[in-house]
Structure formats: structure tokens, C-alpha cells
Amino acid sequence: MTQVVLQPSGNKGSREHYRNTIDELVDLAAHRDLLGEALFQHLISLFPSGQAPMWGVTPGQGDRNRASWQKIELGASALFAADKQIFSRGMIAAVFHNPPLARRLWGIDENGATWEYMYALDSVEEVNIPYAAFNAAVGYKSNNIIQGFTVLSEEKSVAFLQTFPASAVRVEWPATPDEVEEARRNLDGDLERRVEAWQRAEQSVLREALLRGLATGECALCGRVMDSRILVAAHIKKRSCCTDSEKRDITNIGMLNCKFGCDELYERGFVSIDENWSMIVAPSLTDDTALAYVMDTMHTSIAPRPASAKYFAWHRQHHNFE
Ligand SMILES: [Zn+2]
CATH class of the missing domain: 3.10.590 (ph1033 like fold)
Structure with a gap:
């Protein structure tokens, strides 16, 4: 967006x-x-x-x-x-x-x-x-x-x-020393405060877009409805790999994930979503407790989100599912 x-x-x-x-x-x-x-x-x-x-x-x-x-x-x-x-x-x-x-x-x-x-x-x-x-x-x-x-x-x-990109948007954090130096020059020194302010704002906007101000929300990967404070506004494609315009694609880049497992499993690439919107599990996930969670609690497939397909594709490729 x-x-x-x-x-x-x-x-x-x-x-x-x-x-x-x-x-x-x-x-x-x-x-x-x-x-x-x-x-x-x-x-x-x-x-x-x-x-x-x-x-x-x-x-x-x-x-x-x-x-x-x-x-x-x-x-x-x-x-x-x-x-x-x-x-x-x-x-x-x-x-x-x-x-x-x-x-x-x-x-x-x-x-x-x-x-x-x-x-x-x-x-x-x-x-x-x-x-x-x-x-x-x-x-x-x-x-x-x-x-x-x-x-x-x-x-x-x-x-x-x-x-004219917004100056704070151009900065990734954490960044390499060279990037930090360049950012310092661009931002007149007050880097950390502005980057943190921007990231906080961005995270808030993403949360708002997904939760619409509601006190409860539904985890996209397991469907359980819970208190919004135990849901995270997750990036389907890893945030630090997104371009500025992808980060601003608020309605398509994000999903609500629960802290009770789904966020961690997706974030680490132990599970992903295939092109038919089915849940897929990485061969590297061998832990019985985690596998039981995937089988018993997580969705076997999610509702199609065509506008987010390229971000899920990135996730599969990045985590070697294909
Ligand atoms: Zn969940």
C-alpha cells in the first residue's frame, strides 16, 4: 500500500x-x-x-x-x-x-x-x-x-x-556498520530514536490493520481466537528482507499469529504455506512435541490470500521448501 x-x-x-x-x-x-x-x-x-x-x-x-x-x-x-x-x-x-x-x-x-x-x-x-x-x-x-x-x-x-522516500524508512535495524554510518549522515545523528520510532509506528499500523482495534483476534495459522496481546502482527515475508513498498503493503504482508507456537514455527521456517494454501512441515522439524502441535492444533490449510501469494512463495524459498 x-x-x-x-x-x-x-x-x-x-x-x-x-x-x-x-x-x-x-x-x-x-x-x-x-x-x-x-x-x-x-x-x-x-x-x-x-x-x-x-x-x-x-x-x-x-x-x-x-x-x-x-x-x-x-x-x-x-x-x-x-x-x-x-x-x-x-x-x-x-x-x-x-x-x-x-x-x-x-x-x-x-x-x-x-x-x-x-x-x-x-x-x-x-x-x-x-x-x-x-x-x-x-x-x-x-x-x-x-x-x-x-x-x-x-x-x-x-x-x-x-x-522522496521517508528518510527513516530507508534504514534497516540492525544494520551493518557502513549502513549505520550512512544513516547517521542522513539523519543528523539521531538515528536510533528515529528508527525505533518508525519501527514502532510500522508495527502499530500493521497490528491495527490486522486487528482493527479489536481486543481479540484470530491466529491465521491455527484459527484460535484469543486476546490481542498474545497475538503478534507477523510479516509473511521476513521484514528485514522486504523492500519499502513491500513493508507498506500493509494489507497483504501481515498476518496475526499466536505466541503459543504458530509464530515461532512459521518465523523459524519449520512450517510454511504451499501454493494450494496447505500447511507444509519442514523435514528438519523432528521434535515430537512440536509435530504434535502442528498436527493437532494448526490448520491443515488456510483461506486463499492471492495478494499475499508472492510473500508465502518467498517464505518457502527462503526456508528451502522448494
Ligand atoms: Zn496459532
Whole structure:
């Protein structure tokens, strides 16, 4: 999944909003009453510090903004623009409709509307991308001005992200000493904090995509339903081997696996899924207890997931099943 959201924020009101709820973070506990318990808990899981950058848009003329907001996918890159340049970017980690909270944070505009179509951001970073460079990257005319809140087409989103990948995304951790050195140069030294922040955000987004904020979930490999805290958001293809675009393929790269065996067996390549979606067991798995678990507890086959087939194929090849 690859998506870019353009958020012009150059007028006086927008600048104030940016200072108040992105530069200054929103304290989640202070708004627990309006967030509601489920959303509050979800945001706390995404932002363990208890504070989050937030943004919102009004419904817009003819509900134009609402229609665009509904297209936002988790993990999208939001670009904030003013004075003919994109000055910051962040990853959209949660999307929610909350008029009372918007009124409390930002009030109402001259038409009585509020910025009720909201999102929370992670990994916000300052950038300096002139409109001209943005226009060139996505194929707009060079004098194009970014007009309103817009969700870019997939084609334009891909083009932008290829030219301007989020800096933290480029870094793998753990990395080789050379890569660490290069990353340090790219990130002005504060490497560890930013990489950890990104990975935490990425893991949270994957969990959210798989769990949808629910307190329980189903293990993809054994079908047992259990408390979400004993499920992991696993990568079908090993995360460190994924390209950036594969990592962002949130709906297809992940699956929920239970910590009671399935995650460990799949992660280590003792089991895999074949092209007919059947469970296959590595010859190297000879332990009786583990084999009994596979036979008695795990699925013999899973529901077909064609969009994930290439990731399962990678897993089979990587672990010498074929
Ligand atoms: Zn399981």
C-alpha cells in the first residue's frame, strides 16, 4: 500500500492548527472523554507516550473533503505544504471522525464547520521540498499550486515516494556498520530514536490493520481466537528482507499469529504455506512435541490470500521448501 495525502496548510488558521496540535502534541488523557474508551485505548497503544500529533479537515464544499478523507489508508504519507513548499511529512497512523474533539481543539470556521475528519500522525519530520520538485516528481505542470486537501492517485503516490522516500524508512535495524554510518549522515545523528520510532509506528499500523482495534483476534495459522496481546502482527515475508513498498503493503504482508507456537514455527521456517494454501512441515522439524502441535492444533490449510501469494512463495524459498 502506497499513498500520499497532500495537506495544504498555509493560511493563518492552518498555521495555528499546526502549531497547536502537531508542533505541540495532543494530550490523549486530557481528551479521553471525547475520544471514547475504545479510541483512547487504541491511540495509547499507538502512542505510548500519551501524546499524539493530530490533524483534521472540514467536510468541505459538497462534502468534498470528507470524500477524500474516506480514501485515506493507514500508513499513508501526509505532506504539509505552505509558502510553495512541503515543509513536513508524517505517517497516518489512525483515522477517526470526531466533531466534538475537533471543536474543542480548533473551534469552528466562519461557516460554522469544524475540522471533524481527523487523523493522527506518527514519525513527523521536517522536510523542505519545493512545489516545483514535487510537481516534477508526480508529473504535474511546473507551476502547479497544491490547492486543497487531496489524496494522490496510486500512480502519483508511487512516483512521489520513489523520488522522496521517508528518510527513516530507508534504514534497516540492525544494520551493518557502513549502513549505520550512512544513516547517521542522513539523519543528523539521531538515528536510533528515529528508527525505533518508525519501527514502532510500522508495527502499530500493521497490528491495527490486522486487528482493527479489536481486543481479540484470530491466529491465521491455527484459527484460535484469543486476546490481542498474545497475538503478534507477523510479516509473511521476513521484514528485514522486504523492500519499502513491500513493508507498506500493509494489507497483504501481515498476518496475526499466536505466541503459543504458530509464530515461532512459521518465523523459524519449520512450517510454511504451499501454493494450494496447505500447511507444509519442514523435514528438519523432528521434535515430537512440536509435530504434535502442528498436527493437532494448526490448520491443515488456510483461506486463499492471492495478494499475499508472492510473500508465502518467498517464505518457502527462503526456508528451502522448494
Ligand atoms: Zn496459532
